[in-house]
Amino acid sequence: MKIAIDAMGGDNAPKAVVEGCIDTANEYDIEIFLIGNEKEVEKYLNGVNPTKGKIHIVHADEVITGEDTPVQAIKQKKNSSMVVGLKMVKDGECDAFLSAGNTGAFLAGALLKVGRIKGIDRPALAPLLPTEKGVCMLIDAGANMDCKPKNLLQFAIMGAIYMEKVEGILSPRVGLLNVGTEEGKGNDLTKQSYELLKNSSLNFVGNVEARDIFSGACDVLVCDGFAGNVVLKNTEGLASTIFSLLKEELMKSTKSKFGALLLKDSFKSFKKRFDYKEYGGAPFLGIDGIMIKAHGSSDSRAIKNAIRQAKLLYDNGCIDRIAMDLKDTGVNDVEQ
Amino acid sequence: MKIAIDAMGGDNAPKAVVEGCIDTANEYDIEIFLIGNEKEVEKYLNGVNPTKGKIHIVHADEVITGEDTPVQAIKQKKNSSMVVGLKMVKDGECDAFLSAGNTGAFLAGALLKVGRIKGIDRPALAPLLPTEKGVCMLIDAGANMDCKPKNLLQFAIMGAIYMEKVEGILSPRVGLLNVGTEEGKGNDLTKQSYELLKNSSLNFVGNVEARDIFSGACDVLVCDGFAGNVVLKNTEGLASTIFSLLKEELMKSTKSKFGALLLKDSFKSFKKRFDYKEYGGAPFLGIDGIMIKAHGSSDSRAIKNAIRQAKLLYDNGCIDRIAMDLKDTGVNDVEQ
Numbered sequence: 001m002k003i004a005i006d007a008m009g010g011d012n013a014p015k016a017v018v019e020g021c022i023d024t025a026n027e028y029d030i031e032i033f034l035i036g037n038e039k040e041v042e043k044y045l046n047g048v049n050p051t052k053g054k055i056h057i058v059h060a061d062e063v064i065t066g067e068d069t070p071v072q073a074i075k076q077k078k079n080s081s082m083v084v085g086l087k088m089v090k091d092g093e094c095d096a097f098l099s100a101g102n103t104g105a106f107l108a109g110a111l112l113k114v115g116r117i118k119g120i121d122r123p124a125l126a127p128l129l130p131t132e133k134g135v136c137m138l139i140d141a142g143a144n145m146d147c148k149p150k151n152l153l154q155f156a157i158m159g160a161i162y163m164e165k166v167e168g169i170l171s172p173r174v175g176l177l178n179v180g181t182e183e184g185k186g187n188d189l190t191k192q193s194y195e196l197l198k199n200s201s202l203n204f205v206g207n208v209e210a211r212d213i214f215s216g217a218c219d220v221l222v223c224d225g226f227a228g229n230v231v232l233k234n235t236e237g238l239a240s241t242i243f244s245l246l247k248e249e250l251m252k253s254t255k256s257k258f259g260a261l262l263l264k265d266s267f268k269s270f271k272k273r274f275d276y277k278e279y280g281g282a283p284f285l286g287i288d289g290i291m292i293k294a295h296g297s298s299d300s301r302a303i304k305n306a307i308r309q310a311k312l313l314y315d316n317g318c319i320d321r322i323a324m325d326l327k328d329t330g331v332n333d334v335e336q
Numbered sequence: 337m338k339i340a341i342d343a344m345g346g347d348n349a350p351k352a353v354v355e356g357c358i359d360t361a362n363e364y365d366i367e368i369f370l371i372g373n374e375k376e377v378e379k380y381l382n383g384v385n386p387t388k389g390k391i392h393i394v395h396a397d398e399v400i401t402g403e404d405t406p407v408q409a410i411k412q413k414k415n416s417s418m419v420v421g422l423k424m425v426k427d428g429e430c431d432a433f434l435s436a437g438n439t440g441a442f443l444a445g446a447l448l449k450v451g452r453i454k455g456i457d458r459p460a461l462a463p464l465l466p467t468e469k470g471v472c473m474l475i476d477a478g479a480n481m482d483c484k485p486k487n488l489l490q491f492a493i494m495g496a497i498y499m500e501k502v503e504g505i506l507s508p509r510v511g512l513l514n515v516g517t518e519e520g521k522g523n524d525l526t527k528q529s530y531e532l533l534k535n536s537s538l539n540f541v542g543n544v545e546a547r548d549i550f551s552g553a554c555d556v557l558v559c560d561g562f563a564g565n566v567v568l569k570n571t572e573g574l575a576s577t578i579f580s581l582l583k584e585e586l587m588k589s590t591k592s593k594f595g596a597l598l599l600k601d602s603f604k605s606f607k608k609r610f611d612y613k614e615y616g617g618a619p620f621l622g623i624d625g626i627m628i629k630a631h632g633s634s635d636s637r638a639i640k641n642a643i644r645q646a647k648l649l650y651d652n653g654c655i656d657r658i659a660m661d662l663k664d665t666g667v668n669d670v671e672q
Contacts, residue, residue, distance in 0.1 A: 131577075132577060132580075132581065142515055145515070145522060145523035145524075146523045146524055177566065179478055179481070179561070179562060179565040179566070179569075186481060186562065187481035187482045187560075187562045188481075188482055190562075209569050209573075210565070210566045210567075210568075210569035210570035210573060211569035211570065211572045211573030211576075212573060213570065213573060213574075214573050214574055214576075214577035215573070215577065224523075225515075226515060226522065226523045226526075226563065227562065227563060227566055229515040229546070230513065230515070230546045230563055230566055230567060230570075231546075231566060231570055232546075233515075233545050233546035233547035234546035234547065234549065234566075234567055234570045234571060234574075235570060235574055236547045237545075237546060237547030237548060237549060237550050237551070238549075238550055238570075238571055238574050238575065239574065239578065240547075240550075241467075241468060241550035241551065242575065242578055242610070244468075245468065245606060245609060246606055249602040249603075249605060249606040250599065250602055252602065253602075255598055256598065256599055256601075256602045258598060259595045259596070259597075259598030259599035259602070260595070260599065261595075262591055262592065262594060262595030262598070263586065263592055263595035263596065263599070265592075266585040266586055266588065266589075266592045266595070267585075269585060270581060270582055270585040273581060274578070
């Protein structure tokens with residue numbers, strides 16, 4: 001498998017990206033193309049690359065930053081690490097692309113440079129949320145603001161394929177994000193989407209309220225990108241506030257500091273469960289190529305897990321399976 | 337002030353409700369009408385009512401349960417504690433109504449039995465979320481699924497009045513829940529609402545992402561009821577999962593148990609910050625009367641705080657102020 005990696009994307013690039021690649025190349029049968037400023041990348045690669053021939057540098061002298069306007073940046077910065085990487089997938093030189101850079105540019109670039117799978121109207125960003133039982137795929141988490149019921153059905157099909165193929169869950173439980181569990185709840189979109197999902201061949205478990213995500217009510221949680229983005233960011237923000245308030249509380253007295261010291265391992269193992277770095281990146285499903293968006297603040301471990309995720313998508317032929325399933329289920333005959 | 341209280345609503349009714357009322361009557365200059373099964377209510381009131389003349393029982397022999405269909409229940413159970421209480425406000429016998437019962441029935445009942453403030457198209461449920469700096473009013477949290485920009489502007493005006501009058505915040509910062517902070521982000525609703533809010537006389541601080549709610553990015557967070565309900569329930573579910581996983585982690589070894597013992601006070605003070613019982617109930621703003629929805633699992637302390645909240649709304653003339661402000665700002669001239 002050949003994977004193109006945006007060496008310049010993310011808060012800790014290129015160091016964390018390069019280090020993540022070195023670790024991965026040592027472990028997996030994979031060929032990595034690190035795209036970015038050659039000198040910068042070499043600095044972190046030089047002398048520590050034990051896997052000659054498995055990591056290649058592809059020079060790109062521009063970088064799309066977090067401040068760039070997505071579509072404009074993709075169109076104008078033709079020699080940026082992101083655009084060069086996406087083109088390598090488009091041209092068949094690589095099987096997957098991974099970036100921890102500007103999310104908007106990543107989404108726009110994948111659409112403009114690589115394009116959709118035939119039959120998919122709207123590709124969807126699909127991060128994994130930790131739950132008490134494992135993980136839940138949230139689809140869509142922000143790529144599509146105003147959606148139609150048909151889009152949500154396609155999200156559900158793609159999410160179920162991912163959870164089956166990559167996470168090994170047989171007949172994944174698909175839930176519809178809603179304000180109540182009873183049929184007939186919600187806004188126009190969820191009411192109509194409920195009908196489509198109920199009549200599909202998916203293992204649809206009905207409406208799921210946002211309070212039940214973390215207890216593991218479903219394996220795939222379907223929603224429009226606005227609601228999904230709210231869930232994702234609310235989760236991030238609340239977890240971060242809880243951890244910082246807890247820390248504050250523990251530093252208040254000598255007694256609490258001592259208690260905290262005794263609990264160091266417990267807190268570590270606890271925090272790990274809410275650490276996105278463990279779960280890889282967010283696949284952008286529906287693009288005609290494997291696209292992984294790693295978290296902006298990814299460290300080398302997060303990059304490694306995201307590469308592993310791309311490999312699982314590749315080894316299990318997920319993209320072909322999405323194209324095939326959409327053809328089989330005749331989802332495009334649905335007029336909604 | 338006279339307040340009608342649904343003695344039969346909530347998981348811990350009537351015990352918790354009656355006890356909350358006794359505590360409150362002792363402290364505040366307030367007259368309470370406890371509505372419900374006379375014998376049941378008397379059982380908890382009997383002998384421990386030190387404030388004769390301040391608590392009255394109003395018999396109602398029906399109860400709307402959590403399983404009842406909202407509109408149907410309001411129409412059919414005419415002698416339920418909820419319908420009787422709402423009618424007392426409508427008829428001017430009481431100034432406020434409070435219930436910890438069926439939320440859907442509460443919302444439908446307030447609309448059908450009491451009615452809207454003139455000029456308000458859609459009343460909104462507005463709970464308070466704890467933040468690192470205080471509280472943030474989330475409006476709407478589930479009363480209105482599909483909203484228009486004009487509705488969101490009205491929510492913002494009502495929320496700002498509440499935060500100023502009840503929480504004492506001068507010129508409350510109004511934020512619009514969105515997927516990014518830049519102008520132009522979001523779905524059709526938020527894009528159009530942004531324009532209305534920007535051109536209003538409110539202290540509009542722009543788009544607020546769900547990750548920034550808890551750090552205190554704004555005092556009033558405006559959104560449609562679907563998104564607001566997602567925020568509310570996601571927050572509840574995640575906080576509960578984090579606390580239960582933390583507890584699990586702390587019980588794993590003798591060392592961690594000892595550490596946890598030392599930290600007992602810290603955990604208590606920490607948990608209190610995320611305890612809805614501290615913050616009262618959720619006012620249903622836009623109804624022509626003070627309506628407070630207390631949490632379903634309210635204990636006596638939560639009931640007491642919710643009564644206190646109703647009193648603050650009353651003492652500060654919030655309902656009149658909403659009616660007046662909507663007239664002044666000419667919000668109803670806006671055609672959206």
